[in-house]
Amino acid sequence: MSVPAPCIMFVDEVDIRVSAGAGGRGAVSFRREKFVPRGGPNGGDGGHGGSVYLAASPHLNTLVKFRFHPEFHAPRGAHGEGSNKTGRDGAELVIEVPIGTVVFRSPIDGGEQELVADLDHEGARVLVARGGRGGRGNARFATSTNRAPRRAEPGEPGETWLLHLQLKLLADVGLVGYPNAGTSTLIARISAARPKIADYPFTTLTPNLGVVQLSDDRSFVVADVPGLIEGAHRGAGLGYQFLRHVERTKVLVHVVDVSSASGRDPARDLTVIRRELDLFHAPLLDRPQLVAATKIDALDEPQRLESLRAAAASLDLPVYPLSGVTGKGVREMLEAAWQMVAARGGPLAAAHQAVGQGDEP
Template sequence: MFIDRAKIIVTSGAGGDGMVSFRREKYVPRGGPSGGDGGKGGSVIVVANPDLNTLVNFRRHRHFTANKGENGGAKEMFGKNAEDVIVEVPLGTMIYDNKTGELLADMTQEGQRAVIVKGGHGGRGNSHFATSAVRAPTFAEKGEPGEQKEIRLELKILADVGLLGFPSVGKSSFLKKVSAAKPEVAAYHFTTLSPILGVVSLDDERNFVVADIPGLIEGASQGVGLGDEFLRHVERTKVLIHILDAAGSEGRDPFDDFNIINNELSLYSPKLLQKKQIVAANKIDLIQDPKVLDDLRSKIEAKGYEFFPISTLTGEGIRPLLESVWDLLQEIPDVQNEESEKVIVYEEPKEEFTVEVKDGVFYITGKRIEKLVSMTNFEDYVSLRRFDRAWKFMGIDKLLKKNGIQEGDTVNLYGTEFTFSDNRNQEETEE
């Protein structure tokens, strides 16, 4: 079964909490703080695996969750880092944030790795917070929280050459003839329901990959005949071989077929028509009148395309066609898809603070404030004072005042509520 789209949920692990501990050695009467740091939470990393060719594994396995880092220990013992979770995908998989639609990674190279959600950093133990004024800090940081995303995977197969054409024109027969691929060949439409890859070997040093792109008929760009499910695979190819039923054995005019398919390419993406395209007029063994082939040749060449009469039954004309394809491939630079050039590995954008007022409560959101709240122990006085200083440094007070906050109003930070007071800032200044 071929599956080229999937949605999964990935969750990274939180960092381990820092430890509050003090030295208790026998001959050290005033032992200082010795709490160790928490370990780093596990990340979720996507890796491109060339041995995979479908996203079918994600139909049942949709949740990938990394573990939390180990908490810090006494005697400055660091907590153990959690292992990363590896998610393997086929080459050509594009990864999107399903909520924002943003492209996170484009997996076009073997072994390519993309960190989709990063594990949280471990909290620092109390040994980090000793100063000349506070020699025995009684607080430590909590671990940084992990992240969660729903991501959308879309597979676009990677091939040098794509085969175009209406059903039953001989695409599968052509692929079977020129490679070791074994597509199903039968005299009915839509025999092929998934893209099939084959490797063409002209000699020991000249090889290229060909993909049979199924489901293309009139209306394909709007989803008729499964066309929109497979047209995306054409985008990865460098050269297109447009196969026509030159004998009209299906009762259709081959030149009309040619125009219909190219029109569907244009409707899906105008860039597809800019790709190099060679026309292969198949089933010439069924043509009785040579004028039929000559007429088709003149119409195709008048549009500026190379024309090759072939027969997948007898093999006639196939070798010259493949040689021409190879020459074209050498002329086209080996450049990745434009989207993959722009974005390879996702980086979390910096998010500014936002304030929303509901029922008199001021809700503040933002990555930095979320991290600060989650790593603060609000039951410890020293930790709370440190939180106040960070709050002031971030300019949260100014932002709240700009949004009309008054003395005694309630502030909500990811479920933790405070009463706003200007006196707090004045007390800090006096200190």
């Protein structure tokens, strides 16, 4: 029996601000010893400010925590002291983010945004704000001509940056199709995800993840991506912002509605979606792909399926007729998808990801 999925709002983009610690001040100090009238300078250096890092962690799978906590500060370095005591360095601050987070940064006064890192594997780590150097104490400024310098440096300020974090879904299989094709119905059937399903296009506004458990030791993550339409690669519809989620999947399943009620041309739908993928990022079409010809329970014009088969055959894509409503044919399609995932190095660690993350109650 499937368990209703926890409803987690899917947050995949967030802006945060990170400030590294300032360096500590260098000290001005002179030795004081009995019977030594003028001791030499002994002001120590300031400690370095703490730097800020981002690190990819398998224990997180959304950026939601940053919505409530968008500012981070690393501690400053301590000031230098007399007797050549260097101030203590500020501790570094390591902020954990989900694996698959892409990091951009821009200056706080609104300059250009640059790509800093793509934290795509566990343990990947990047320096995002460098701590300020500690200032030198006066002991460092003694020369043969100035044996008693009164000069020391202030610490340097730490860097502050605005970061834009973007999480690409880590799914093994992406379900792509026209709006209303039935991708949400399919993910609801094959996983614990419970997205909203309705008989109108653009029901799904954010991607849904679900884990498919084929057998005890065979599971993989599927993403139901909002519907794509012609022009999606240029920003038409909702698809564009989610096409990048598709980039991370190993296998693509084209969900094509073959029911008569749709009034659509299934062969054309397949061609259009593939062209959008191609225009968005051509290497996407090199992914292993299959076609799920869905809604066969409502197929009363068999030539619709035949024309889809012909189009798919010319592209060398296998076709799996199925119904997300009755479940007919679904198992065969999943077995084929699994073979493709396995051939591409096996699934990502599904255990670390949310099971059945849905976008609607």
